[in-house]
Amino acid sequence: MPANLEIDPENRWLWRMNRRRLDVEAWRDALLAAAGNLDRTAGGPSGNLASADFRRRTLYGTVSRHNLDGLLRLFDFPDPNITSERRNVTTVPLQQLFVLNSEFLIGQARALSISLAGEIDDALKINRAYCRLYGREPTADEVAFGLEFLTAPESTEAGEASPANSSLSRWEQYAQVLLSANEFTFVD
Amino acid sequence: MMNLSPLTTGGLLTRRDMLSRLGNGVGLLGLAAVLGDESRLGGAQLYAAEAPGVASAAGTPLSPKSPHFPPRATRVIHLFMNGGPSQVDTFDPKPALEKYAGQAPPAELVNTMRRTKGSLMPSPFKFEKRGQSGIEVSELFPHISRCIDDLCVIRSMHTNLPNHEPSFLMMNSGETQPTRPSLGSWLTYGLGSENQNLPGYVVLCPGQPTVGPQLWSNSFLPGIYQGVHINNAELDPKTVIKHLTNNHVSPTDQRRQLDLLRKLNESHLARRARDAQLEARIEALEMAFRMQTQAQEAFDIGRESAETRKLYGDGEFANACLIARRLAERGVRITQVYFGGGQPWDDHADIANHRQHAQKSDQAIAGLLTDLKSRGLLEDTLVVWGGEFGRTPTAEGSKGRDHNNLGFSMWLAGGGVKGGHVHGTTDEMGFSAVEGKVHVHDLHATILHLLGIDHTKLTYRYSGRDFRLTDVHGEVVREILA
Numbered sequence: 001m002p003a004n005l006e007i008d009p010e011n012r013w014l015w016r017m018n019r020r021r022l023d024v025e026a027w028r029d030a031l032l033a034a035a036g037n038l039d040r041t042a043g044g045p046s047g048n049l050a051s052a053d054f055r056r057r058t059l060y061g062t063v064s065r066h067n068l069d070g071l072l073r074l075f076d077f078p079d080p081n082i083t084s085e086r087r088n089v090t091t092v093p094l095q096q097l098f099v100l101n102s103e104f105l106i107g108q109a110r111a112l113s114i115s116l117a118g119e120i121d122d123a124l125k126i127n128r129a130y131c132r133l134y135g136r137e138p139t140a141d142e143v144a145f146g147l148e149f150l151t152a153p154e155s156t157e158a159g160e161a162s163p164a165n166s167s168l169s170r171w172e173q174y175a176q177v178l179l180s181a182n183e184f185t186f187v188d
Numbered sequence: 189m190m191n192l193s194p195l196t197t198g199g200l201l202t203r204r205d206m207l208s209r210l211g212n213g214v215g216l217l218g219l220a221a222v223l224g225d226e227s228r229l230g231g232a233q234l235y236a237a238e239a240p241g242v243a244s245a246a247g248t249p250l251s252p253k254s255p256h257f258p259p260r261a262t263r264v265i266h267l268f269m270n271g272g273p274s275q276v277d278t279f280d281p282k283p284a285l286e287k288y289a290g291q292a293p294p295a296e297l298v299n300t301m302r303r304t305k306g307s308l309m310p311s312p313f314k315f316e317k318r319g320q321s322g323i324e325v326s327e328l329f330p331h332i333s334r335c336i337d338d339l340c341v342i343r344s345m346h347t348n349l350p351n352h353e354p355s356f357l358m359m360n361s362g363e364t365q366p367t368r369p370s371l372g373s374w375l376t377y378g379l380g381s382e383n384q385n386l387p388g389y390v391v392l393c394p395g396q397p398t399v400g401p402q403l404w405s406n407s408f409l410p411g412i413y414q415g416v417h418i419n420n421a422e423l424d425p426k427t428v429i430k431h432l433t434n435n436h437v438s439p440t441d442q443r444r445q446l447d448l449l450r451k452l453n454e455s456h457l458a459r460r461a462r463d464a465q466l467e468a469r470i471e472a473l474e475m476a477f478r479m480q481t482q483a484q485e486a487f488d489i490g491r492e493s494a495e496t497r498k499l500y501g502d503g504e505f506a507n508a509c510l511i512a513r514r515l516a517e518r519g520v521r522i523t524q525v526y527f528g529g530g531q532p533w534d535d536h537a538d539i540a541n542h543r544q545h546a547q548k549s550d551q552a553i554a555g556l557l558t559d560l561k562s563r564g565l566l567e568d569t570l571v572v573w574g575g576e577f578g579r580t581p582t583a584e585g586s587k588g589r590d591h592n593n594l595g596f597s598m599w600l601a602g603g604g605v606k607g608g609h610v611h612g613t614t615d616e617m618g619f620s621a622v623e624g625k626v627h628v629h630d631l632h633a634t635i636l637h638l639l640g641i642d643h644t645k646l647t648y649r650y651s652g653r654d655f656r657l658t659d660v661h662g663e664v665v666r667e668i669l670a
Contacts, residue, residue: 009461019463067401070430073414079407082367083651088410090249091468093384094429096476100442101431141455149448166437173437177445180473182453182466 021089021186024075025058031104031179034133035111052103074098099180106168109176113169122150129175134183149174248468249412250388252380255640260670261570261603262382264375264522264635265512267553269545270356270397271533272596274311274579274589276618277542279597280343281315281324284308284616285581293582297619300580301350304590308617309583312540321608328546331554337608338557338566340668341599344612344621347577347628350591352531355576356399358628362657366402369648371632372522373406373413374657378646379639382519384475385482387416387429389522390515392508394421395529404524408650415524418487420508425488432483446477486518487511499555506552513559516569533575536588557601566602570638574598581618594620598631604638606670626665633662638669 004015011018022030032038032055039055047054049061049069061069065080074095078084099105112129119125126146130138138146150170166173178184276282288308298305313326319336332339347358354364361368369377372389381388391404396417404415418428426433434442453470457463485491489510500506505527512523527533527549535541553573560566578596579589595614601607612624626634633643636657643662647654 005461019460019465021465073411076411079405081402082408084408085651089465090410090412091465091472092249092412093472093475093479094387094412094431096469096473097429097431097479099473100446100476101434101480106436142452145448145451149444152444166441168436168441173441173445174448177449177452180449181456182469183456185469186466188460 017188019186019188021091023087024072024077027075027185028058028071030184031108034179034184035108036115037108037111052107071098071104105179106172106176109168109179110172112175112179113172116171116175122147125171129178133178146174149177248384248471249410250376250381250384252382253378255379256642256645257640259603259638259640260568261638262568263516263520264570264572264639265516265556266371266522266524266572267509267549267574268359268397268524268526269533269549269573269575270526270528271531271535272352272355272575272577272579272591273533273545274535274539274542275343275592275595275597275614276579276581277311277313277539277589278326278328279324279341279599280595280614280618281326282311282581282614282616282618285310285618288617293617293619297615297617298582300590300592300594300619302580302590302592304580304582304584306580306583306585306590308581309539309587309589313542319608323608323610328542329550331550332557335554335557335601338561338601339599339607340601340605340609340611341597342611342626342631342665342668343595343597343614344624345574345578345596345598345626345628345631346621347593347596350577350593352398352534352576352591355593356397356403359574359576360403361405361407362629362632362659362661366399366405367407368655368659369407369409369413369657370404370415371635371657372404372415372524373409374636374646375522375639376413377409377648378636378641379521381521385479386486386515386518386520388520389413389415390520391415391417391524391526392420392511393417393524393526393529394504394508395419397526397529398531408655409648420504420511421529423487423507423511425484425486428487429479429483432480434480442477446473449473486514489514496559499559501551501555503548503552505549506555509552509556510559513556513563513565516560516565517563534591535579536584536590538587539579539589540587560602568603570603570605570635571601572598572635573600592619595622600668604670605668609668611665611668624665624667627661629658629662630665632657634665634668637664 008015029038037055041056046060046062047056049058049071063080068077068080076088076090078087116125116128119128123143126138126143130136276285285308289310290307293308311326313328315324315326317323318325318333321337323336323341325333325336347355348364349355357366358364360370376388389404397403401417404417406414416429450470457466489507492510500510508525512525515523527545533545557566557571560569574597577591577593580592584590595618612626613622614620615622636643636646643656643658647656
């Protein structure tokens with residue numbers, strides 16, 4: 001592969017599949033699956049994507065023509081009033097606000113962290129997380145980054161009310177980072 | 189001929205890609221046209237079909253882009269008087285209505301397509317010549333009247349249908365059916381926005397206007413160009429944009445998360461060839477972090493001085509106008525402010541109710557104009573006032589007025605329009621536009637023109653043909669350009 005990368009880095013001759021971003025359905029399903037939260041019940045009536053209880057595949061979310069669900073619209077789901085020959089792929093800060101702050105993503109981070117709790121050793125936990133989320137083992141550097149994050153001392157910014165105000169544990173915050181990474185969102 | 193096949197890059201090009209491909213001799217000017225023709229780039233079209241000037245970096249569809257020619261205005265504030273203000277009671281005085289009060293109108297004039305066939309009813313409000321220009325304005329707007337020398341009043345507007353829904357859609361998207369992108373979406377698609385930490389297109393309404401989200405829809409344009417609707421009846425700067433605030437992690441901890449995220453993403457990128465999409469997302473994550481503080485600040489009118497608050501007056505609409513000014517000075521491309529939820533100006537029962545709507549909006553609008561002017565913003569901000577249609581000069585019931593699409597009034601102020609100017613006339617009774625007729629398409633063409641855009645050239649290929657805001661219609665109204 002490095003040889004091909006040198007000859008044709010832009011893949012003009014299609015020696016490999018082009019990288020693509022997971023569409024909103026696959027991405028949301030992957031988040032739920034990684035967290036161990038995905039309800040795989042098939043068939044039946046659609047449900048409300050905005051509801052915290054709705055954990056079925058995104059395919060089963062109700063699509064409103066009048067007022068498209070916010071998550072769908074945010075991640076380039078096409079206008080249901082018209083045809084769409086190809087989805088847009090936009091990358092915008094509003095999407096990343098969802099990634100950083102939404103109850104949905106934070107909920108999956110919590111669940112992911114709980115599901116890894118079986119391991120006591122942090123390095124082994126990181127290994128399991130990488131295998132589950134990215135299908136590979138972490139490099140030594142990545143383990144080091146992870147451990148550094150997990151053990152960093154609490155600090156206070158000048159002006160913050162009190163230290164360690166977060167209701168997410170350090171592991172939950174780390175799980176959120178792993179779920180937010182490009183490697184989870186893009187498929188090579 | 190350059191090979192810019194989207195297959196090679198997933199449809200996006202980095203600035204480095206473009207510069208390396210262009211080499212010598214082929215300027216960037218032609219690039220956008222080439223990309224615009226590449227309909228297969230439709231999935232990630234980041235440039236207006238013909239947008240001369242430096243193309244934006246890949247992955248930032250809201251980056252500011254140059255218009256077709258030098259603009260007179262760089263932002264728009266659209267004050268939408270939903271429900272349809274009556275022209276003969278606001279900006280189009282009709283003395284003939286006094287003369288013929290109580291009589292049936294001449295048959296040839298009446299073609300409103302509405303069932304009501306009442307008798308001619310004069311305005312209960314007095315008109316007076318105002319300002320140096322001497323333009324007549326009704327007593328409903330004492331404050332706005334003082335700004336008349338900055339206003340360009342159009343008395344000859346007309347639209348297709350006398351019903352709210354299609355007329356709302358027409359005024360917003362140039363089509364009576366809900367299938368087209370809105371004016372705001374076209375503007376942000378064509379020009380981007382000046383501030384990447386705020387949405388480019390904001391819609392303020394207490395609740396929702398009739399029709400609702402379709403009015404600010406992006407339709408087939410990429411989702412980022414949708415208007416961000418803010419219910420200003422319950423305005424909390426922390427929650428004004430969805431997911432703006434994190435309720436679980438302190439800012440320090442979040443910053444630490446982002447630092448790790450950046451490290452992981454950069455190492456991921458380093459193991460692969462340059463990739464515009466990956467780079468774009470790394471940047472977008474950082475922008476989102478900044479947006480959290482900056483967006484909250486923008487919507488916080490508590491930061492305004494007492495003097496400014498007094499200028500606008502009290503109330504929801506006044507606060508919304510103040511927010512519109514804050515957004516304008518922070519580079520938001522277009523802000524729409526709806527007067528109220530539903531269609532409040534729709535006075536079928538009693539036209540005297542117009543007085544209440546005017547009282548809630550007159551001072552605030554004059555305050556907005558004054559404030560913009562004193563900050564040097566009015567000269568390149570286009571302010572638009574009006575509803576989706578007008579009302580009948582004949583009575584509905586004993587004292588109301590029905591819808592009228594054949595002739596109604598709007599006004600423009602600021603960037604590039606003639607102040608103290610009247611354009612067009614309606615017939616003697618005020619039913620139909622007769623001279624200098626301005627269809628909504630023409631208004632759209634003119635608005636785009638003022639922002640430096642040729643309305644025939646800002647297109648998007650969808651479903652096999654090029655679409656534009658004005659579709660196959662619209663002429664710029666040159667007579668009102670300063």
